[in-house]
Amino acid sequence: MTDENPITLEAAVQQVIGELDGPTAVAEVVRRVLALWPSAAKRPEQTVRNQLSQHWNRTWVYPDAQTVTPLRVVMQGVRLRIVLSRLEIKHGALFFEPNFRGFARLQADPASFTLLDAAGQPLPARPVKIKIEHKSPFGDYTFEAAAWDVAPWLKGLKARDGDSLLVTIEDWETGRYRLEHEPAAKRRLDEVDRANRELADLLFGALERAHSESISGVEAIPKAYARMADPRGYPGDPWMKVVAQDSRMKLFGDDIRYPESYAPIERILDGARPRPKALSVSAGQRQQVYRFKAAFKHRPGLWRCIEIQGGQTLKDLDGVMRGAFGHDFSDHMSGFWRKLRRGDSKRFREVEIGTIAPFGGEGEGANTRIASIGLAVGDELKYVYDFGDWIEHTITLEAIGEPEQGVEYPRVVAQNKPNYQDCERCKAQGRQTRAIWVCHHCSSEQGRAVLLCQDCLFAEHEEHYADEIVY
Numbered sequence: 091m092t093d094e095n096p097i098t099l100e101a102a103v104q105q106v107i108g109e110l111d112g113p114t115a116v117a118e119v120v121r122r123v124l125a126l127w128p129s130a131a132k133r134p135e136q137t138v139r140n141q142l143s144q145h146w147n148r149t150w151v152y153p154d155a156q157t158v159t160p161l162r163v164v165m166q167g168v169r170l171r172i173v174l175s176r177l178e179i180k181h182g183a184l185f186f187e188p189n190f191r192g193f194a195r196l197q198a199d200p201a202s203f204t205l206l207d208a209a210g211q212p213l214p215a216r217p218v219k220i221k222i223e224h225k226s227p228f229g230d231y232t233f234e235a236a237a238w239d240v241a242p243w244l245k246g247l248k249a250r251d252g253d254s255l256l257v258t259i260e261d262w263e264t265g266r267y268r269l270e271h272e273p274a275a276k277r278r279l280d281e282v283d284r285a286n287r288e289l290a291d292l293l294f295g296a297l298e299r300a301h302s303e304s305i306s307g308v309e310a311i312p313k314a315y316a317r318m319a320d321p322r323g324y325p326g327d328p329w330m331k332v333v334a335q336d337s338r339m340k341l342f343g344d345d346i347r348y349p350e351s352y353a354p355i356e357r358i359l360d361g362a363r364p365r366p367k368a369l370s371v372s373a374g375q376r377q378q379v380y381r382f383k384a385a386f387k388h389r390p391g392l393w394r395c396i397e398i399q400g401g402q403t404l405k406d407l408d409g410v411m412r413g414a415f416g417h418d419f420s421d422h423m424s425g426f427w428r429k430l431r432r433g434d435s436k437r438f439r440e441v442e443i444g445t446i447a448p449f450g451g452e453g454e455g456a457n458t459r460i461a462s463i464g465l466a467v468g469d470e471l472k473y474v475y476d477f478g479d480w481i482e483h484t485i486t487l488e489a490i491g492e493p494e495q496g497v498e499y500p501r502v503v504a505q506n507k508p509n510y511q512d513c514e515r516c517k518a519q520g521r522q523t524r525a526i527w528v529c530h531h532c533s534s535e536q537g538r539a540v541l542l543c544q545d546c547l548f549a550e551h552e553e554h555y556a557d558e559i560v561y
C-alpha cells in the first residue's frame with residue numbers, strides 16, 4: 091500500500107534529484123525513487139515518470155529524453171553576459187529581468203540573491219523596486235521592476251551603458267552570482283560571435299524538434315547550455331538578443347518561434363502579418379523554367395505538369411492551376427503555402443506565401459515571383475482553392491531548367507492518363523458519350539456520382555449546380 095510509505099512520492103523524487111551529481115539515465119532515477127518509495131501498483135515506473143515530468147525546469151533538465159541532468163549541475167559555473175542599459179547606469183542599478191531570465195530558479199526572489207564582485211566578495215547590493223513607465227497600445231502604465239542598487243560599485247568601476255557584466259553562476263540553487271565588469275571596448279567580438287552562433291543553432295534545433303512551433307525560452311536555455319561545448323567559457327550576448335538577431339527565429343514574450351508565426355495579439359499590436367522575405371531575382375533566374383507536378387491532395391492520381399518561368403508570379407501559377415484543375419476563374423480566393431521541413435525530421439511546417447483574389451484581383455503575395463521564393467528541386471507547395479470548400483493540392487518542384495525558344499509560359503506539359511467516364515443518360519439510350527460534367531445536385535440526391543455529357547446536362551439539369559469533371 092502506497093499510503094504506508096514513510097515518504098511521499100514527491101519527497102522521494104526531490105531527494106533523488108538532490109543527490110544526483112551529473113547526467114543520469116531516467117531508468118536509474120526511477121529505480122532510485124522506487125527504492126525510497128516502494129509501490130505495489132501495476133506500473134509504478136510510469137507513476138514515477140509522471141511525477142518527474144512535473145519537475146521539468148524546476149530541478150532538472152532533460153537534455154535528450156533518456157537522461158536527467160539536475161539544473162544546479164548544468165548551471166554550476168555557467169557564464170552569461172549582461173549588457174548594462176542606459177536606465178541601469180542612470181539609476182545605478184542592475185535589473186533582475188530580463189538579465190537573469192533563464193538563469194535563475196523559477197519564481198526565485200531576487201532579494202534572496204547574493205551578488206559577488208570579481209574577487210568573490212559580496213557586493214553591497216540592496217534590493218530595490220524601480221518604477222518604469224511603459225507605453226503600450228492598451229494604454230500607458232507603470233510597473234515596478236525588481237533590481238539591486240549597486241550605484242557605488244558601478245561608479246567605482248566607471249561603468250557606462252553598453253559595458254558588460256560577465257556573470258558566473260557560483261550557486262544556482264541559493265542564487266550566488268559573481269559579476270565582472272568588462273568595458274565595451276574590451277569585448278572580444280569574434281568570441282562573442284562564435285558563442286552566439288552556437289547558442290542560436292542549439293535554440294533553433296530545439297525549435298525544429300519541438301512538437302508545437304513554439305518553445306519557451308526559459309525552458310530552452312538550460313537545455314541549450316547543457317549541450318554547449320564550453321558554457322563556462324567567455325560568454326556571448328544575452329540569449330534574447332541572440333534570438334532577436336537570428337533570422338530563423340523570433341522572440342514573442344518569452345517564447346521562441348518561427349519568424350512567420352503570427353499570434354492574434356500581434357495583429358492588434360502591429361497589424362502586419364510577417365511574410366517570408368522575397369529573394370532578389372536576377373535576369374537569368376527570371377528566364378529559368380520551373381517544372382512543377384501538381385495534384386489534388388486527396389486524389390493524387392489526378393496530376394498535371396506545369397512549366398512556369400522564374401519571373402512569373404504566384405498569380406500566374408494560380409491561373410494555370412485553376413485552368414488545369416477545373417476551378418472557376420472568377421470565384422473564390424486561393425492561396426499558396428510553402429512546406430518547410432523541420433530539421434531532418436519528416437515533419438513540415440507551412441508558411442503562407444500568398445493569397446490570390448478572384449476576378450483578376452490582387453491578393454497579398456499575388457505579385458511574388460516564382461524565383462524569389464527560393465525553391466529547390468523536391469520542395470513542396472500547398473495550394474488551396476476556395477477557403478470555404480478547401481480544395482487542397484500539392485505542388486512539387488521537379489526541375490529547374492532553361493526556357494525553350496518560342497514557347498509561351500506558363501503551360502501544362504503533361505498530365506495523368508485520363509480515365510474517361512461515360513454519360514449515364516446517353517448510355518441508357520444506347521449511346522457511348524464521354525461525360526464532361528458532374529451534377530452535384532443529382533449526385534447528392536442519389537448518393538452517387540451523376541456524370542453527364544454537355545447535351546444531357548443542358549437537356550435535364552440546366553437548373554442544377556454542376557462542375558466540370560477533372561480527368
Ligand SMILES: [Zn+2]
Nearest residue numbers: 513516543546
Ligand atoms: Zn449524354
Ligand SMILES: [Zn+2]
Nearest residue numbers: 529532551554
Ligand atoms: Zn442534375
